[in-house]
Amino acid sequence: MLDLHRLRLLREFRRRGTIAAVAEALSYSPSTVSHQLSELQIEAGVTLLERDGRRLRLTEAGHVLARHADVLLAHVERAEAEMASAAGAVAGVVRIAAFQTAAVHLAAPALAALARDHQALRGEITELESDQALDALWRREADLAICDDYDGRPLRRLRGLTVEDLYAENVRLVVPRGHPARRLADVAGAQWAGGHRGTSHERLIHDVCAAKGGFHPDIKHRATDLLVLLALVGAGQAVTLLPDLARPERESSVETLDIGVGRRIFTVVRDDGLARPALAAVRAALRAAAGSAR
Known part of the structure; x- marks a missing residue:
């Protein structure tokens, strides 16, 4: 019998390419990931991983099993959802990433x-x-994921997901x-405060x-x-962009200016x-x- 948890690790290895990357993504030690994949090879009775220089790579059999892992994990989730629906139970854990x-x-x-309203339901939030x-x-x-985009920036689409608009606001x-600024061009030479490199706020x-x-902003x-x-x-040390949901107008030491930019917030579920x-x-x-919130 193939272990679903180990199949998930195999699928992640196909996606990420190294034991270390899988371990980091799933908060395991590399030795734990390596051991679990070795156990999966024993369960499968075929070689799933092989050496390619100093790295490991999937064999053809490994690729086949990883593709089936996607299907198996999806079927398990669908079965659990349908059983819960048949029972009519609003219960269990729902994990929200926002x-x-x-x-x-x-x-x-x-x-x-x-x-x-639903005391048997436990919600968990991860920022x-x-x-x-x-x-x-x-x-x-x-x-469930709560995501955003700005003025129609295209959403990275994944198959098998349902997207629902939740909230629209101004930035x-x-x-x-x-x-003295009255438009965006008036702060072209200002120092900016923004998100860390690679974050959506920096890109915004x-x-x-x-x-x-x-102009190109000087994010200090x-x-x-x-x-x-x-x-x-x-404190007079920077300017920035913030959405209405951050409630910047409540801070008496700042002013907000409409610059014609909107943000869309939406939920995504499998x-x-x-x-x-x-x-x-x-x-x-x-x-x-x-x-x-409106």
Whole structure:
């Protein structure tokens, strides 16, 4: 009998290419991943991995089994969802991956409502960037991802996913109180505060400044916490871009300016789990929280 957990590791190895990358992605030690894949070879009765210089690679049999692992894991999730649907049980664990503002203003209120209405359901939130949240959904480490894009930036599509719009808002230029800027081009020479390199917030600043202002921003300060960005702007040390959901207008030391940029927030779930009542309850609670946040 093939172990589903080990099949998942094999699928991740096909996707990531090294034992170390699988271990890092799934928070295991490399020795644990190597041992589990060796055990899977014994269960399968064929060679799944072979040496290629100093690296390991999948054999043809390994590729075949990894492809079947995708199907098997999907069938298991679909079976679990259909059993839960047949029982009508709004119960169990639903894992939510969400970026910061969505976790604070959408997911947290939704979980509070679910705790009141469905006491047998346990929601778990992990803060992740949108791309990371989709990866977690793909790896079946999350059941629902809350993601965003800006003014139609194309979503990285994956087969077998259902996307539902949740919230739409503006992204605004945030400057120190009393700053003379009235449009984006007025802060072309300013120091900026933004997300870390490679994050969606950094990409947002670069893309918007280039498209709407015709300049490349000088990002001097970097943080993942939007409160840090607001503090830097309020102290007169930077300007930044923030969405309405971050509530920048509540900070008395800053001003916000409309620059004609929007953000779309949406949920993503695997089709295999759509029949699960607990997941449906979480999606409904998120829609209600989004309605209250407007």
